[in-house]
Amino acid sequence: MELVKFLSSVKQFEDLTKEEIDYLLQNAETVEYKQGADIKRHGEIGRFLWIVYDGKVDISISDDDGNKESIASLARGEIFGEMSIITGEPSGVDVVAADNSLLVRLPRETISEIFAKNPKSLSRFVQMITKRLVKRQTETTWSASRETAIKVNNDPYDLEFSSAVDPIKILVVNCRNTSLKYTLFNTAYSVPLVDGIIEKIGSPDSSHVIHSPLGGMEQHESLQDIASALKSMITAIADPKKGYLKNIEEIKAVGHRVVHGGDRFFNSIVVNDEVIAGIRSCNKMAPMHNPYNLMGIEVLEKLIPSAVHVAVFDTAFHRNMPEHAYRYALSKSLNEDETIRRYGFHGTNHNFVMLKAAEFLKRRVKELKIISCHLGHGSSVCAIDHGRSIDVSMGMTPLEGLIMGTRSGDVDPGLLLYLTQIGYTTEELNRILNTESGLKGLTGVSGYMTDVLKAAEEGNVMAETAIRMFCYRVKKYIGAYTAALGGLDVLIFTGGIGAGSYEIRARVCQGFEGFGTIIDSDLNKMNKPLTMQVEDVSDEKSKVKILVIQPDEKKMIARETLHAMGRFHSSKNRIEDYKNMPIPVNVSAHHVHLNPAAFEKLFGAGKTLRERAPLSQPGQFAAEETVNLIGPKGRVDKVRILGPFRKECQVEISRTEEFKLGIDAPVRDSGDIEGTPGITLEGTEGRLLKIEKGVICARRHVHMSTEDALRFGLRDRDVVLVKIKSSRELTFGDVLVRVNPEYRLDMHIDTDEGNAVQHTVGMQGYIEGIQSRAFM
Numbered sequence: 001m002e003l004v005k006f007l008s009s010v011k012q013f014e015d016l017t018k019e020e021i022d023y024l025l026q027n028a029e030t031v032e033y034k035q036g037a038d039i040k041r042h043g044e045i046g047r048f049l050w051i052v053y054d055g056k057v058d059i060s061i062s063d064d065d066g067n068k069e070s071i072a073s074l075a076r077g078e079i080f081g082e083m084s085i086i087t088g089e090p091s092g093v094d095v096v097a098a099d100n101s102l103l104v105r106l107p108r109e110t111i112s113e114i115f116a117k118n119p120k121s122l123s124r125f126v127q128m129i130t131k132r133l134v135k136r137q138t139e140t141t142w143s144a145s146r147e148t149a150i151k152v153n154n155d156p157y158d159l160e161f162s163s164a165v166d167p168i169k170i171l172v173v174n175c176r177n178t179s180l181k182y183t184l185f186n187t188a189y190s191v192p193l194v195d196g197i198i199e200k201i202g203s204p205d206s207s208h209v210i211h212s213p214l215g216g217m218e219q220h221e222s223l224q225d226i227a228s229a230l231k232s233m234i235t236a237i238a239d240p241k242k243g244y245l246k247n248i249e250e251i252k253a254v255g256h257r258v259v260h261g262g263d264r265f266f267n268s269i270v271v272n273d274e275v276i277a278g279i280r281s282c283n284k285m286a287p288m289h290n291p292y293n294l295m296g297i298e299v300l301e302k303l304i305p306s307a308v309h310v311a312v313f314d315t316a317f318h319r320n321m322p323e324h325a326y327r328y329a330l331s332k333s334l335n336e337d338e339t340i341r342r343y344g345f346h347g348t349n350h351n352f353v354m355l356k357a358a359e360f361l362k363r364r365v366k367e368l369k370i371i372s373c374h375l376g377h378g379s380s381v382c383a384i385d386h387g388r389s390i391d392v393s394m395g396m397t398p399l400e401g402l403i404m405g406t407r408s409g410d411v412d413p414g415l416l417l418y419l420t421q422i423g424y425t426t427e428e429l430n431r432i433l434n435t436e437s438g439l440k441g442l443t444g445v446s447g448y449m450t451d452v453l454k455a456a457e458e459g460n461v462m463a464e465t466a467i468r469m470f471c472y473r474v475k476k477y478i479g480a481y482t483a484a485l486g487g488l489d490v491l492i493f494t495g496g497i498g499a500g501s502y503e504i505r506a507r508v509c510q511g512f513e514g515f516g517t518i519i520d521s522d523l524n525k526m527n528k529p530l531t532m533q534v535e536d537v538s539d540e541k542s543k544v545k546i547l548v549i550q551p552d553e554k555k556m557i558a559r560e561t562l563h564a565m566g567r568f569h570s571s572k573n574r575i576e577d578y579k580n581m582p583i584p585v586n587v588s589a590h591h592v593h594l595n596p597a598a599f600e601k602l603f604g605a606g607k608t609l610r611e612r613a614p615l616s617q618p619g620q621f622a623a624e625e626t627v628n629l630i631g632p633k634g635r636v637d638k639v640r641i642l643g644p645f646r647k648e649c650q651v652e653i654s655r656t657e658e659f660k661l662g663i664d665a666p667v668r669d670s671g672d673i674e675g676t677p678g679i680t681l682e683g684t685e686g687r688l689l690k691i692e693k694g695v696i697c698a699r700r701h702v703h704m705s706t707e708d709a710l711r712f713g714l715r716d717r718d719v720v721l722v723k724i725k726s727s728r729e730l731t732f733g734d735v736l737v738r739v740n741p742e743y744r745l746d747m748h749i750d751t752d753e754g755n756a757v758q759h760t761v762g763m764q765g766y767i768e769g770i771q772s773r774a775f776m
């Protein structure tokens, strides 16, 4: 009762109804802190709105040397943590209890749900936030402390489940035709409670090996099919004597590895009938994996009905590859079938090692060009530009690309035609290419690299050749992807072979020295894969960091499961509201941003921008002046300059214009121009200026005010799906949400995207759901 009174008395909640206060109360928690205790640390990712109930808290910022400066002291009824609700960024401040204190905390989702329903209190809240935001943006110490936040956070990418407020148990399964791997996590701990591997399912000598911190064990039982293997797993983890679980209901979620998500799934998703049908429709494109992944889901839904089941797709990370990378050059009619394309796999681990590398190097993902070599039983190489997979060696199926344990990787498609002509059937080809080729086929000995290396050591010439071929193929892809990325910052080796064999790494890196990629032989040999998750094996002269990273697909699947559940819950109550809130959609035509120095070079000394017309975003305008763009192939004239001036020059054009100019520019968020191509600009009287970088194809995005964001329940950098209503209705994925108090609700697409939906004035879009969060 006392708490009800207190919450109603908080200034920002004055306009809430009794029911709304009750709802807050249901979700509120009170937490006690002793004087001097840390409440929130610099770098931590905030998830709550906090209110001081009793006592006093001190807010301070710290500089690089750790010196603290107090910026505020809050007493009863005052609020903090509001920034994270909007930005989801790591905290820029330290919060400490100045006295013994009692605090009330409210989850972010609860707050935004309330605000969506109560516009009056929303605007009250927004006023407070805007004041604080503006103050923070103008203070330099503040922005410096935000910059360092990512460096002092020891889990910036949530790889240790920092976002799980209340610990939960998540079971991760990778179910295949003859094997089952599973891991049980408690999100309070970094290491699993137990994990196990069942092999040779269907044969009389199937084995089940169980590992846990309490010790491992191995049992042999005849497991005839996947269902009995899954039952054996349940018996092992729910064993009352071992105490991993008291009962199976303790498992709140099951994360299923699903290899193929086709063109339907952009991200991990809570399973329902529609999702199951979607997975089934991809079975033919991953015959060695998908049908068994699906069987795992269907059996476990029955065995653990109380849990939320989440499908985590290998393909999701590659879902935004550019068209020039995902298309096959096939006939027109085959190309009209949108499902016939390259998808790429191992995305969960490529994503994991990318985040792990950024965390290790204390750099932002969005600053890095990365090549990840996942070398295991199945192998693939992935090119990652600023957090986005832009190419991967596996294609429509997991057969393309590298030489694998039993898969051929790249062959001439004509070979298959020839083999068909001389009488091979589809079944035979499937068996040969998937299970009898690769290392196994080449050596006739084994598909396991450990065996092949041993055989080579013993003088088996075919094993030597197989190793040489394996490494050569990896090397070719690294070379190609370095060119595709236009440079390289980090080369990652992961997977059983990549992280396990120094010999393979050394062979792959040979010949790259001239490109600034130099491996340190001693460090490379010394690496102790079991103790360290990341090891830097680059020579001190190497420009490229060469990292060995232990794969941890299962942990990444648990994290994805956690995030999919979060998205599911935060949009479940909201989805109907979303669907009724229209967003204006506008085509953002090509344009240029300049800095004052560039402008003077193009228009003459002392000249400055003249405003011609204001734009939809307050403070921004189209200038009188235009420039001509001159590329290696052609030119685009009269491109509008947008004001005001910025620090860096940036040229935003569509794919069609890129072609006209003869430039291939990456899709990037505005402002993220590192490593992008340059261009020549032409101003008045033939004045020319060559810029070294800055040409991008801007990623589609929605501008939102703080108020809109709270109403939608979205944060800055959320990535959403937007359905555009038109005679040619289309849903765009990968739409970035950008929140700023100054912004006005508006979605920006480029000219090509506008053409695709037959854009007309007044067109509107509707949010379908949250897809993911963009990286910092």
Ligand SMILES: Nc1ncnc2c1ncn2[C@@H]1O[C@H](COP(=O)(O)OP(=O)(O)O)[C@@H](O)[C@H]1O
Pocket (backbone or CB within 6 Å): 375, 376, 377, 378, 405, 447, 448, 449, 450, 451, 453, 495, 496, 497, 500, 501
């Ligand atoms: N220390 C090692 N040196 C060389 N190869 C290794 C080493 N450890 C494992 N491997 C090889 O890694 C491959 C299995 O990779 P892994 O990533 O564990 O499997 P999967 O792709 O099925 O997840 C096998 O070819 C195995 O022989």
Ligand SMILES: CC(=O)OP(=O)(O)O
Pocket (backbone or CB within 6 Å): 259, 289, 314, 345, 346, 376, 377, 378, 379, 398
């Ligand atoms: C997609 C794929 O090849 O997976 P795996 O390496 O587990 O076989």
Ligand SMILES: [Mg+2]
Pocket (backbone or CB within 6 Å): 591, 593, 652, 670
């Ligand atoms: Mg712009």
